[in-house]
Amino acid sequence: MLFVIIVVGFVSYCNIFPADFTLDDDIMFAQNPYTKSFRFLPVFFTSDHCMVSRVSTKTNYYRPLLVATYMLDHAVWGNVPFGYHFTNVLLHSIVCILIFLFVMQLSNSRFIAFIAALLFSAHPLHTD
Numbered sequence: 420m421l422f423v424i425i426v427v428g429f430v431s432y433c434n435i436f437p438a439d440f441t442l443d444d445d446i447m448f449a450q451n452p453y454t455k456s457f458r459f460l461p462v463f464f465t466s467d468h469c470m471v472s473r474v475s476t477k478t479n480y481y482r483p484l485l486v487a488t489y490m491l492d493h494a495v496w497g498n499v500p501f502g503y504h505f506t507n508v509l510l511h512s513i514v515c516i517l518i519f520l521f522v523m524q525l526s527n528s529r530f531i532a533f534i535a536a537l538l539f540s541a542h543p544l545h546t547d
Contacts, residue, residue, distance in 0.1 A: 420533045424519060425512045428540040432511065435504045448489035449498055457494070463487055515540040 440449050453459040463483040488506070496502025519536035526532060 420529065421516055421519060424515050424533070424536045424540050427537060428512045428515050429508060431541045432508050435508070436501055438500060438504065440500050440503075448486075448493070448503075451489070454486065454489040454493050457490060460487065460490065463490075511540075 448454045453462060463486040467479060467481045488510075489503075492503045492506050496506075515536050518539045519532045521532075522535040523529060523532035
């Protein structure tokens with residue numbers, strides 16, 4: 420069951436792999452000097468996301484773990500979009516497994532957990 424959930428998630432989002440960075444990706448991480456070095460890691464937990472990008476506007480966009488994943492992606496993949504996309508699909512698959520396990524605990528039904536995780540895995544809401 421878990422294998423099917425993972426495969427459905429990968430198949431649903433595999434069209435992203437050849438894509439380039441888009442929209443605000445350059446500002447937020449591709450050209451962001453703060454995501455290029457681990458010495459800035461503490462800054463992510465004390466500033467909002469936009470303050471540690473090239474946007475100099477104070478916002479309430481506090482996402483320290485998101486920015487930390489950008490840093491890890493850069494350390495592993497450099498500025499290769501495929502790597503960032505692969506990491507996101509991999510993380511999505513892990514969350515789908517956790518959804519399955521969580522619903523399984525709530526419902527005591529493998530079938531209900533499977534359907535819930537399958538719907539979560541392929542739902543188009545996750546395409547941002």
